[in-house]
Structure formats: structure tokens, C-alpha cells
Amino acid sequence: MNPLASLIIALLLPCLSQMDTLKPDIWGGGVSRIPASGQQLWEERAPHQVFFHVKTTKRIVALTFDDGPHPSYTPAILAVLHAHHAHGTFFVVGNEVKHYPHILREIIRDGNELGNHTSNHPKLSQLTEKEIRSCDELIEDVTGFRPVLLRPPGGHISDRLLTLSRKTGHVLIMWTWDVDAKDWMKPGIRTIVQKIVDHVDPGDIIILHDGGGKRSQTVEALPIILSDLARRGYACVSVSELFRQTHIQREGPQK
Numbered sequence: 123m124n125p126l127a128s129l130i131i132a133l134l135l136p137c138l139s140q141m142d143t144l145k146p147d148i149w150g151g152g153v154s155r156i157p158a159s160g161q162q163l164w165e166e167r168a169p170h171q172v173f174f175h176v177k178t179t180k181r182i183v184a185l186t187f188d189d190g191p192h193p194s195y196t197p198a199i200l201a202v203l204h205a206h207h208a209h210g211t212f213f214v215v216g217n218e219v220k221h222y223p224h225i226l227r228e229i230i231r232d233g234n235e236l237g238n239h240t241s242n243h244p245k246l247s248q249l250t251e252k253e254i255r256s257c258d259e260l261i262e263d264v265t266g267f268r269p270v271l272l273r274p275p276g277g278h279i280s281d282r283l284l285t286l287s288r289k290t291g292h293v294l295i296m297w298t299w300d301v302d303a304k305d306w307m308k309p310g311i312r313t314i315v316q317k318i319v320d321h322v323d324p325g326d327i328i329i330l331h332d333g334g335g336k337r338s339q340t341v342e343a344l345p346i347i348l349s350d351l352a353r354r355g356y357a358c359v360s361v362s363e364l365f366r367q368t369h370i371q372r373e374g375p376q377k
């Protein structure tokens with residue numbers, strides 16, 4: 123290798139080690155970059171503000187569902203949760219809330235929880251304070267509750283997003299990467315199940331999707347996942363319940 127190339131590589135290496143896990147942007151269709159070491163980095167920088175998982179030895183995990191509400195998949199998922207005495211957090215998109223407000227009421231009636239997933243599911247670069255606040259308002263109009271939990275579309279995170287989430291009174295809920303089955307890519311029921319049950323650990327935050335496309339694989343995988351986890355002594359709960367049972371302090375709302 124010529125000396126110039128070696129020098130360039132040497133200069134780039136520290137940057138490359140900080141970034142470059144390619145992660146598809148769910149609705150944007152593009153591919154954006156998030157740091158390979160990002161999870162630990164963000165958790166250390168904002169320990170009460172960003173969560174990818176919760177440290178615990180207790181057999182408990184949070185279930186989260188993104189991109190709904192959907193008129194058929196969300197109720198189907200709620201029925202599965204109910205049958206398995208499990209709960210979850212539904213990160214809803216404001217635009218879908220407008221169409222299916224009654225589904226929101228079904229979600230919370232069963233003891234599940236709602237989180238903010240913005241109004242239009244924008245890319246990180248287009249995420250504005252209004253995107254977050256308008257989703258809050260839609261949820262509050264329907265349910266009377268303003269959500270504290272925020273999940274950024276595509277799971278991307280930045281300093282600007284941290285500032286925005288503080289300003290709007292939210293805690294950022296990411297997810298545990300090694301149990302991300304990418305169910306939105308419809309990889310098959312078996313793949314979805316295996317990814318989660320083979321890699322699950324206490325305190326994980328599991329991501330699945332009830333909206334944004336066809337979700338019948340997710341609906342069919344869920345009872346298999348829940349049966350397996352129950353057999354191994356795992357409780358499946360909402361994010362707030364995971365925090366409560368593991369005594370996690372999250373930042374309080376700031377108005």
C-alpha cells in the first residue's frame with residue numbers, strides 16, 4: 123500500500139470505529155448510519171434520558187410496537203397480549219391516530235401504554251419540535267394522557283434529538299439491537315421468533331411493528347414468542363412497567 127493510502131486509513135480509523143453500522147431507515151427507504159458503539163455512547167452521555175435496555179437480572183422484558191395504530195393488526199396484537207397476560211408500549215404515529223382514534227382507546231383499556239413516534243414519521247434530519255408536539259396533542263385529545271416516552275423514527279439519535287426530547291418532556295426509548303428481528307422486512311415467522319427467543323436477556327426492550335405495512339407475520343410470531351418467554355420465566359411488560367419493576371429513574375417531564 124502506498125504511504126499516502128496508509129496515512130488516510132490511519133486518520134480514518136478512529137472515526138470508522140465510532141460509526142458505520144448500516145441501518146436501514148424504516149420508512150425513508152434510504153440507508154443511514156448510526157454508531158456501532160452508539161448504544162453505550164448515548165447511554166453514558168444521557169443515562170436517564172436514553173434507554174436501549176435496562177440493567178437487571180430479573181427475568182423481565184419490555185415489548186414495544188411501532189408505527190400503528192392499525193385497524194386490524196393492532197387489535198390482533200392486543201388480543202394476543204391479553205391471552206398471554208402480557209403488556210406492551212405502542213409507539214404510535216400521529217397521522218394514524220387521526221384515522222383510528224378508537225384503536226388508541228383499545229390499547230390503553232387493556233393496561234398497555236402509549237408512546238410518541240412523531241406525527242409523520244420523518245427522517246431524523248427532518249424531525250422538528252412540531253412533529254413531536256403534534257403527536258403528543260393527538261394522543262392527549264383521544265386519551266387525556268400526554269405520553270412521556272418518545273421513539274424516534276428509524277431509531278436514529280443525535281444531540282439535536284436529545285435536546286428536542288428534553289424540551290418536549292420526553293425520554294428516548296430505543297430498543298435492544300440483538301433482539302431486533304426486523305419484522306417490518308417480513309423475514310418469515312420463524313426468523314422473527316428465533317431472533318428474539320435466541321438472544322433475549324433480562325431487561326431487553328423488544329421492538330416489533332403493528333403498522334407501516336403488512337404485519338401478519340408479526341401477529342403470528344407473537345404468541346410463539348410469548349409462550350417461549352413465559353416458559354422460561356420472563357414477564358413481558360410495557361416500558362414504564364419495566365422501569366418500575368427495576369427501579370429505573372427516568373427524567374421527569376420538563377415543561
Ligand SMILES: [Zn+2]
Pocket residue numbers: 148188189239243275276
Ligand atoms: Zn417507525
